[in-house]
Amino acid sequence: xxxxxxxxxxxxxxxxxxxxxxxxxxxxxxxxxxxxxxxxxxxxxxxxxxxxxxxxxxxxxxxxxxxxxxxxxxxxx
Amino acid sequence: xxxxxxxxxxxxxxxxxxxxxxxxxxxxxxxxxxxxxxxxxxxxxxxxxxxxxxxxxxxxxxxxxxxxxxxxxxxxx
DNA sequence: ATAATTGCGGCCTAAAAAGACCGCAGTTGA
DNA sequence: TCAACTGCGGTCTTTTTAGGCCGCAATTAT
Numbered sequence: 769x770x771x772x773x774x775x776x777x778x779x780x781x782x783x784x785x786x787x788x789x790x791x792x793x794x795x796x797x798x799x800x801x802x803x804x805x806x807x808x809x810x811x812x813x814x815x816x817x818x819x820x821x822x823x824x825x826x827x828x829x830x831x832x833x834x835x836x837x838x839x840x841x842x843x844x845x
Numbered sequence: 846x847x848x849x850x851x852x853x854x855x856x857x858x859x860x861x862x863x864x865x866x867x868x869x870x871x872x873x874x875x876x877x878x879x880x881x882x883x884x885x886x887x888x889x890x891x892x893x894x895x896x897x898x899x900x901x902x903x904x905x906x907x908x909x910x911x912x913x914x915x916x917x918x919x920x921x922x
Numbered sequence: 923a924t925a926a927t928t929g930c931g932g933c934c935t936a937a938a939a940a941g942a943c944c945g946c947a948g949t950t951g952a
Numbered sequence: 953t954c955a956a957c958t959g960c961g962g963t964c965t966t967t968t969t970a971g972g973c974c975g976c977a978a979t980t981a982t
Binding site: 797811 | 927928929930931932938939
């Protein structure tokens with residue numbers, strides 16, 4: 769039941785998160801510490817491998833110093 | 846482990862979704878049909894009772910004719 | 923050289939979302 | 953009056969996230 773377009777959107781979101789993290793020169797473990805999410809999970813998020821929840825979005829946004837809204841600015845299908 | 850602030854944020858998001866739905870004069874069942882999400886689930890979302898995933902956010906945004914980013918414009922904690 | 927860091931994937935358990943269906947009380951309208 | 957609609961909550965199963973820990977190959981210092 770996992771739609772094909774969803775996979776693409778998850779990848780887009782993940783790629784954007786990765787760009788933001790790298791722009792701040794943070795390692796997975798550093799970001800992990802900042803938002804209290806396991807580094808291996810963040811890795812999976814950046815790869816678009818998991819469909820994160822609303823609250824996880826908020827956690828990441830906060831740690832990345834960006835508004836949740838901004839985090840979803842990337843154009844999705 | 847459910848944070849207290851998360852509950853509030855979920856309620857804010859739900860309330861906003863409800864406002865948008867009502868602004869478009871859609872019943873739960875009508876919106877349900879438009880985004881392919883069960884009406885009882887939408888009811889729970891609007892009540893802030895469930896922590897929806899990224900893809901569910903995209904589905905709702907599309908059905909409500911709003912960008913995902915816009916859907917998260919409400920100020921969260 | 924070698925020690926530390928990094929990204930990443932695997933594995934596990936518990937909790938929760940997804941998805942679907944049912945039924946009811948209250949409202950709305952014919 | 954009564955039929956249809958509406959919001960909403962409950963229940964059940966399947967799938968997935970959350971959350972945590974471990975270890976490795978590759979890169980990056982020291």
